Each structure stands twice: as C-alpha cells, then as structure tokens.
Amino acid sequence: MRFTVRLTLAATTAIAGLALAGAASAESYKIGITQNNVGVDSYQTTYEQAFINAADANPDVETVVLDAGGDVARQIAQVEDLIQQKVDAIIIWPTNGEAVIPAVRKAHKAGIPVIVTNSNIAEPGFDFVASFSGPDNITQGARxxxxxxxxxxxxxxxxxxxxVQISGQPGYTTAIERAKGFEDRLPEVCPNVDLVETQPGDWNREKSQKVMEAFLVKYDDIDGVYAGDDNMGVGALNAAKAAGRDGIIFVGATNFSVGYEAMENGDYWGSIYQSPVDDAEAALQTAIDVLDGKDVPFLNYFDTPKITQDNMDQFTKPVF
Structure with a gap:
C-alpha cells in the first residue's frame, strides 16, 4: 500500500481539533513513514489513520505513507525509495529490529534523520537514529x-x-523487550512464581489460542498467562474457556478493545493502557521537532499506565 497525503488549508480548518499542540513549523517538510504491518491488527490500523489525521491537520507537512506488510525486504526497499525521493525525514516502524539497520544507515548517510516509532531497532543501529518515539516496552513488561x-x-x-507466557513475533523488538521486562521484574516482586514456558503467538489471536491449547494439554496446573498484547491474551482466554479451565489469571501488555471487554466480563484481569493515536501523533511530532532543530531525547517515551478490573472505570474503552 502506498499513497501520498497532500495538505490544504481547508483540510486543516476542517479538522483543526486534531492538530498537535505546537506542531506548526517554520518550513514545509516532506516526511515518509514505512509501517510494520497495517493489516495485522487493529492497533496498527488505528495508528495509520491517526497518523494521517495528524499530518492532515498540519499545513506545513506532506507525508508519504507506506506499509511493509510485515515483509522486511519490502520495508528496506521502501526506505531506499524514500531516500530517492529526498524526503526530509523518515519514520520507520521496524518489521525486524536487526534486519532494517542497513537501510536506516543508508538514510543516515544521505543526511535524512530517521525516527523509529513504536518498536525500536536493535542497539547497533542507534547511531543512525535521531530519536525513538513510542512506549517503553521494558517498563510495560515490568508493570x-x-x-x-x-x-x-x-x-x-x-x-x-x-x-506461561505467550510472546510476540520473534525478532521483533517490542516482543523481546516486553518479555524481558516481565521476566526480569517477576522474580523481584514474586520470587516463588514459576514461569514454566514461553512460546510465541506472533501477535495473532488464532495462533495464540493454539499455543494455549498446547499449554493446557501439557500442564495440569496453570495459574496465570502473560501475553505480549491483549489480542494474544484473549486468544489464550478463548482456549481456556473451551477447555473448561477456570480460575486462570490473564494479563496482557497492550489493552485492546477485546481485552477491555473481557475485563468488563470478569474473565481477564489486567493489562497496560496504550493508545495508537498517542503513538502516531508522537511519532509525527518527534519528526517535526527534529527537523525544526529542537532538543529531542533519543528515547522519547509516552506513558502507558496499568489497567485492571479494579481501575478500568478510569479509562475509556480502546478504539482498536
């Protein structure tokens, strides 16, 4: 998928309420974004629309919006295409934190600042990145x-x-960091809790349900399930329900609407509240701030609080 959003004053006026605070810049910028996989889940779909809305609200920005479809090779080609287009900045939601480093290095050598969004690249690529904008995934796992x-x-x-733990896509930085945060923090707060096995669910509800089905056959005693996001967590919940295994505590690391609904029903205990709208708007604003020469932290995190059945009335239901 590829399309260009060109901004007009009329469009800006029409949706001025969506404008980012302080987003207007002294110059006009062309900013390209290559996303991970828009169609894989509702978070990424909502992120893309929020990014377009935020860009459309800024008359000084033209954006080229691309989707890698989960394909590393396609994403590398998209970065190279954006370099050829001489965009002013590139935002990348990495399909794989290691594999995209050479492409990010090319953009850096071409003098184009790169902002990584949502899921960071691997540490060897940090020298080629202007800023990371997104959640602190290790903190999310710890929480x-x-x-x-x-x-x-x-x-x-x-x-x-x-x-048991159902992690995200192998090699994907968010999956690695959320697992690490959880695995490092759990023995600090509950040293006698036993994490018996971890398997990837690839951010997919159906696959996670099958992973949980296998866990339920293998282990007679499962007290809790930690999933890298609520989409996978609800897949695991569905497997437990089908098997008649009650009393399992389910905790996720990004609160999807399906997780919120399961919490309302009393079936799912807690998660981490993260907004794809905040995520998208922060990425665009970070790119603009970098281009404006502002002092932007390398790790530009937005907060993602705990949400459980006990405090969920303080949070609106996620739109994704």
Missing amino acids: SAEIMCDKFKDMGIADEAKI
Missing part, C-alpha cells in the same frame, strides 16, 4: 509482572503459582 504478582498475593498463591 505487567507487577499486576500479575499483586493479583497472586491477593489470592494467596504468590508462593506457588505457575504461569
């Missing part, structure tokens, strides 16, 4: 561990609980 541990303590099973 999910705290949610799980607190619930086990309330239940009186913190000294004996056994859990």
Whole structure:
C-alpha cells in the first residue's frame, strides 16, 4: 500500500481539533513513514489513520505513507525509495529490529534523520537514529509482572503459582523487550512464581489460542498467562474457556478493545493502557521537532499506565 497525503488549508480548518499542540513549523517538510504491518491488527490500523489525521491537520507537512506488510525486504526497499525521493525525514516502524539497520544507515548517510516509532531497532543501529518515539516496552513488561504478582498475593498463591507466557513475533523488538521486562521484574516482586514456558503467538489471536491449547494439554496446573498484547491474551482466554479451565489469571501488555471487554466480563484481569493515536501523533511530532532543530531525547517515551478490573472505570474503552 502506498499513497501520498497532500495538505490544504481547508483540510486543516476542517479538522483543526486534531492538530498537535505546537506542531506548526517554520518550513514545509516532506516526511515518509514505512509501517510494520497495517493489516495485522487493529492497533496498527488505528495508528495509520491517526497518523494521517495528524499530518492532515498540519499545513506545513506532506507525508508519504507506506506499509511493509510485515515483509522486511519490502520495508528496506521502501526506505531506499524514500531516500530517492529526498524526503526530509523518515519514520520507520521496524518489521525486524536487526534486519532494517542497513537501510536506516543508508538514510543516515544521505543526511535524512530517521525516527523509529513504536518498536525500536536493535542497539547497533542507534547511531543512525535521531530519536525513538513510542512506549517503553521494558517498563510495560515490568508493570505487567507487577499486576500479575499483586493479583497472586491477593489470592494467596504468590508462593506457588505457575504461569506461561505467550510472546510476540520473534525478532521483533517490542516482543523481546516486553518479555524481558516481565521476566526480569517477576522474580523481584514474586520470587516463588514459576514461569514454566514461553512460546510465541506472533501477535495473532488464532495462533495464540493454539499455543494455549498446547499449554493446557501439557500442564495440569496453570495459574496465570502473560501475553505480549491483549489480542494474544484473549486468544489464550478463548482456549481456556473451551477447555473448561477456570480460575486462570490473564494479563496482557497492550489493552485492546477485546481485552477491555473481557475485563468488563470478569474473565481477564489486567493489562497496560496504550493508545495508537498517542503513538502516531508522537511519532509525527518527534519528526517535526527534529527537523525544526529542537532538543529531542533519543528515547522519547509516552506513558502507558496499568489497567485492571479494579481501575478500568478510569479509562475509556480502546478504539482498536
């Protein structure tokens, strides 16, 4: 998928309420974005539309919006195409944190600042990146561990609980970091909880359901499931329901609408609240700030708080 958004004053006036605070810049910029895989889940679909809306609200920005469809080779080709177009900045949502480094290096050598969005590239590529804009995935994983541990303590099973983990796509930085944050924090807060196995669910609900089905056959005793996002977590929940395995505590790391609904129903305990709209708007604003010469932190995080059945009334239902 590829299309260009050209901005007009009329469009800006029509949706001025969506404008980012301080987004207007002294110059006109052409900013390209290559996304991971828009069609894979509702978070990425919502992110793309929010990015377009935010760009459309700024009369000084022209954007080239691309989608790699989860294909690393396609994303590398898209970065090279954006370099040839001589865009002023490139935003990349990496399909693979390691594999995209050579393409990011090419953009850097061409004098084009690169902003990484949502999921960071691997550390060897940091020298070629102007800024990362997105959630702190390690903190998200750590907070999910705290949610799980607190619930086990309330239940009186913190000294004996056994859990399984369904992680995201292998090689994908967000998946790696959310797993690391959880695995590092869990023994600090609940040292006797046993993480018996981890398998990838690839951000896919159906695959995660099959992973959970296998876990349920393999393990007679499962007290909790940690999933890298609620889409996978609800897949695991569906497997447990079908097998008649009640009493399992489900915790995710990005609250999807399906996770929110499952929490309302009392089937799913908690997650981390993350907005794709905030994510998209922050990425665009970071690119503009870099081009404007502002002092932008390398790790430009936005906050993602804990959400559980106990405090969910403080949060609106996710739109994705």
